[in-house]
Amino acid sequence: MGSGLSGDADVLTLQQQRVQFLLLQQFQEVRQMRNENGAAAGALSAIGGLMRPAEQPILMTAEVLRNPAHVRGKSIVLMPGHAGESSILRFGFDSLAPCQITVYRSALLVPSPHAAWEVESAAWSSPPVLFPSGLGQVHMVEWEALWLSQAASGTFESDGKHCPLLLELRVEKDADGMPPCTEWTICQLLTARGNSGKTRVEVMSQQFCYSDYQALEALEFFGSELTADGVTRQDCIVCQTEPRDTAVLPCRHLCLCSRCADYIRTRTQYHSYKCPICREKIGRMMRIEVPSEDSEPTIGSESGKDMDDDMIVV
Numbered sequence: 001m002g003s004g005l006s007g008d009a010d011v012l013t014l015q016q017q018r019v020q021f022l023l024l025q026q027f028q029e030v031r032q033m034r035n036e037n038g039a040a041a042g043a044l045s046a047i048g049g050l051m052r053p054a055e056q057p058i059l060m061t062a063e064v065l066r067n068p069a070h071v072r073g074k075s076i077v078l079m080p081g082h083a084g085e086s087s088i089l090r091f092g093f094d095s096l097a098p099c100q101i102t103v104y105r106s107a108l109l110v111p112s113p114h115a116a117w118e119v120e121s122a123a124w125s126s127p128p129v130l131f132p133s134g135l136g137q138v139h140m141v142e143w144e145a146l147w148l149s150q151a152a153s154g155t156f157e158s159d160g161k162h163c164p165l166l167l168e169l170r171v172e173k174d175a176d177g178m179p180p181c182t183e184w185t186i187c188q189l190l191t192a193r194g195n196s197g198k199t200r201v202e203v204m205s206q207q208f209c210y211s212d213y214q215a216l217e218a219l220e221f222f223g224s225e226l227t228a229d230g231v232t233r234q235d236c237i238v239c240q241t242e243p244r245d246t247a248v249l250p251c252r253h254l255c256l257c258s259r260c261a262d263y264i265r266t267r268t269q270y271h272s273y274k275c276p277i278c279r280e281k282i283g284r285m286m287r288i289e290v291p292s293e294d295s296e297p298t299i300g301s302e303s304g305k306d307m308d309d310d311m312i313v314v
Contacts, residue, residue: 054269057248058284059261065210067218068096069169071185073203076167078143078189080198087143089201093169094135102128102168103141109184109207110160117184117207117215119168120160164188165201181210183218221247223254223277236260237276246287251280254288261285 075092089103106123126141165187172180184207192198206218223234223244235257236242242257255277256264264273265285273282 052270054272057265057273057282059265060284060286062286062288064288065208065216066181067183067208067210068181069099069171069183070094071167071169071183071206073185073206076185076187076201076203078199078201081143086145087199089141089143089165090138091167092136092138093131095131095133095137095169095171097133097171097173098130099133100128100130100170100172101139102126102170104163104166104168105144105146107163107166108160109163109166109186117161117209119166122166161186179210181208183208219252221252221254223247238264245289246285248275248282249284249286251275251278253277256285258287261287 070093072092072094075090077090079088079090081087093099093101103126104119104122104124107125108120108122109117110120112118123146124144129139131137131139163184163186167185167187169183169185170180171182186204186207187201188204190200190202192200207215208218209215223237224247234244236244237255238260239257242259244254244256245258246256246261247254248256253275255275264276264282267273274280275282
């Protein structure tokens with residue numbers, strides 16, 4: 001009986017040792033996990049202390065200006081003539097008021113006393129043509145070949161802008177009593193290599209002068225198209241409920257409503273703020289204030305203006 005008790009005691013001792021070993025093993029695992037988590041937390045804390053939040057994009061408010069006449073830049077084409085005939089320059093435009101169109105070759109735009117631009121000289125110009133108001137109009141001009149000496153001039157060393165091809169749309173009087181305004185479309189001519197001799201027209205910039213304002217550069221805003229009713233703007237790409245009124249720069253995507261734009265702009269980011277469409281870094285945001293029906297009317301083209309100013313041509 002004594003031996004039996006001794007055997008039971010030995011078994012109990014082994015079980016206690018096993019339990020203690022398992023407890024010690026668990027304690028070691030818990031301690032190791034705490035150390036690892038503490039080190040990870042310390043590393044994250046150190047990184048957070050070194051990394052500063054990205055600077056929030058600046059929010060600008062753009063005044064809406066009216067551009068009653070606008071050349072569709074992608075419609076400008078130089079069509080070759082047939083059987084020895086001259087080539088034809090063709091382009092489309094929209095006009096909400098009667099406008100006068102003049103085409104210049106190798107022209108020089110210089111600042112005028114009113115801080116705008118004016119054509120100082122040109123190697124060739126077409127006769128001015130008066131068009132009535134209307135959308136989707138087309139103008140065609142017979143292309144004149146220039147000598148090499150006419151295509152360049154020493155006067156282009158001045159403060160003016162050398163324009164290989166210049167399209168001028170001038171509105172002298174608007175039905176709503178707006179002051180005169182002018183749009184200049186500055187193009188360059190690209191000749192294909194080889195014997196084809198084809199020439200392609202590429203728009204370099206579009207300048208817009210409204211009343212006594214400084215000449216503004218028109219830039220296309222992507223997503224500024226109206227809905228099917230022709231009045232309502234498209235919905236915000238984030239909330240899908242409010243109309244778009246804020247564009248992100250420099251990619252020029254008009255894709256956000258004011259509430260979503262404020263939410264994105266005020267969030268803390270450690271890398272950069274990105275456009276929700278193209279993921280390009282956001283430098284600034286521009287909010288377009290569409291005037292109410294009771295205010296003075298403003299109309300225009302599908303373009304924006306120089307980012308350094310606080311107005312926009314829409």
